[in-house]
Amino acid sequence: MISSLFLPLLIQSATPFGSPVDPVLRPSAAKPEASATPAPPQPKSPMDLRFNQCVDQAAEDPGKGLLEANKWQIEGGGYLARNCLGFAYAELQNWAKAIPEFVLAAKGAEDADDDRAAIFWSQAGNAALASGDYPVALQYFGSALEQDALTGLLKGEVHLDMARAFVALDQYDQAKAQFALVHDIVPEDPLGWLLSATLARRMGDLASAKSDIAVAAKLVATDPAIALEAGNIAYEAGDMASAKSNWEQAVKFEPDSPSAKAATRYLAQLVTSVEP
Numbered sequence: 001m002i003s004s005l006f007l008p009l010l011i012q013s014a015t016p017f018g019s020p021v022d023p024v025l026r027p028s029a030a031k032p033e034a035s036a037t038p039a040p041p042q043p044k045s046p047m048d049l050r051f052n053q054c055v056d057q058a059a060e061d062p063g064k065g066l067l068e069a070n071k072w073q074i075e076g077g078g079y080l081a082r083n084c085l086g087f088a089y090a091e092l093q094n095w096a097k098a099i100p101e102f103v104l105a106a107k108g109a110e111d112a113d114d115d116r117a118a119i120f121w122s123q124a125g126n127a128a129l130a131s132g133d134y135p136v137a138l139q140y141f142g143s144a145l146e147q148d149a150l151t152g153l154l155k156g157e158v159h160l161d162m163a164r165a166f167v168a169l170d171q172y173d174q175a176k177a178q179f180a181l182v183h184d185i186v187p188e189d190p191l192g193w194l195l196s197a198t199l200a201r202r203m204g205d206l207a208s209a210k211s212d213i214a215v216a217a218k219l220v221a222t223d224p225a226i227a228l229e230a231g232n233i234a235y236e237a238g239d240m241a242s243a244k245s246n247w248e249q250a251v252k253f254e255p256d257s258p259s260a261k262a263a264t265r266y267l268a269q270l271v272t273s274v275e276p
Contacts, residue, residue, distance in 0.1 A: 051080040058088035065091065079108025083120055086127070095131035102127055106143065118147035122158050134165040141165070156186030163195065172203055190219040194226055201233050209233045224250040224259035231263065244270060 044052070054072060058065025065088035072081040086101030102124035109117035125140035141162045144150065150158060163178035179196035186192065197212035213233055216226045231246030247270075250263035 047077075047080060050077070051084060054081070054084035055087055058084055058091055062088045062091035079105045079112065079114075079120075082108060083116075083123070086123065090123070090127055090130075093130070095127050098127045099124055099131065099133075099136075103140070106140075110147075115147070115149040118144045118149040119154070121147065122150075122154075122161070125158070125161060129161060129165055129168075132168075134168045137165045138162060153186050153189065156182050156189060156192065159185065160189075160192055160195070163199075167199060172199060175199055176203070188219060190216045190223070190226065193219065194229060197233065198229055201229075201236055206233060206237050210237070222253045224253040224257045224263070227253060228259040228263050231266065235266075240270070 050072065054065065054068050057068050065084065069077075069081055069085035069088055073085060077084075082101050083105035086098045086105060089095075089098035089101060102120055106117050106120035106124055109115075109120050121140050121144035125137045125144060128134075128137035128140055141158050144158050145155070159178045159181040163175040163182065166172070166175035166178060176196070176199060179192060179199065182189065182192035183196070193212045193216035197209045197216060200206070200209035200212060210233055213226065213230045216223075217230060220226060227246045227250035231243045231250065234240075234242035234246060244267065247263035247267050250257075251260045251267070254260050
C-alpha cells in the first residue's frame, strides 16, 4: 500500500463509554536504504511517463482522470491505463468500478512480468476493504504477497491491511498473527503498534496493549490517536488518573482532530461518572 491510496478501514475500538472510535494515525514514511554508491535513476519509457501523468491527473481531478484513462485505454494503454482508471474511480470512492479495473491491471501486469502486479493487487485489496468485502480483500492481498516482489514498508502495510480485514471478520487470532508480521517487517511503523494495541485491548490482553501502545508513543510522541488509545487502555485497567492524563494529552496535541474530540467527550463523561 504505497501508503494506502484509499481511506483505510481502521479497527473499531470499543471505548470506555461504548462509542466506536477509529484511530487516525497514518503510517510513517518509508526510510530510504543507505547506499554507498546509489544507482542512477533509470530513464522512464513513454508508457511509464504517461502512466505517471495519468495517475497524477486522477489524483488532482478524478473526473478528468477518468476521461484521460478511458482515452488511453481506447488507444491501447493496456493494464497501465486500467490501473489509472481504477485509481480515478477509487479517488471518487466508487469501489464497485475501481475493484475490477485494479484486478484487470494486476492480471495484465502479471502477464507482462511487471513487478507492479503486487502493488496493483494490493490496490484491489484496498478497494475491496473499503467496500466492505473483507474475504475478497484478503484474497487480493494474498495475491499481492504471492508475487514475492514487495519488501519493507510496502510488504508490511499489506499485512497491516490483512489484519484490518481479519478484525472486520471478527477473526482476532488471525489479525494478531498479521500484526506480529507487521512488527517484524516494519517495526518503525507506529500505526501497526497503535492498532495492535487496540486489538489487544479488545481481546482483554491489557499487558500486550500497554506494551504496544508504549512503542507507538515512543515512535510518535505527540500523536492524539496514540494518546487516546493509551487513555482507553488505562481506563480498562482501572487507572483513572492515567486515563484522564492521556485523554488530556490527546486534546492538547491536536485539539481539532477526531481523536481529541473523542477524548474531550470521554473526559466530560468521566467527570460526570464520578460526581456524587
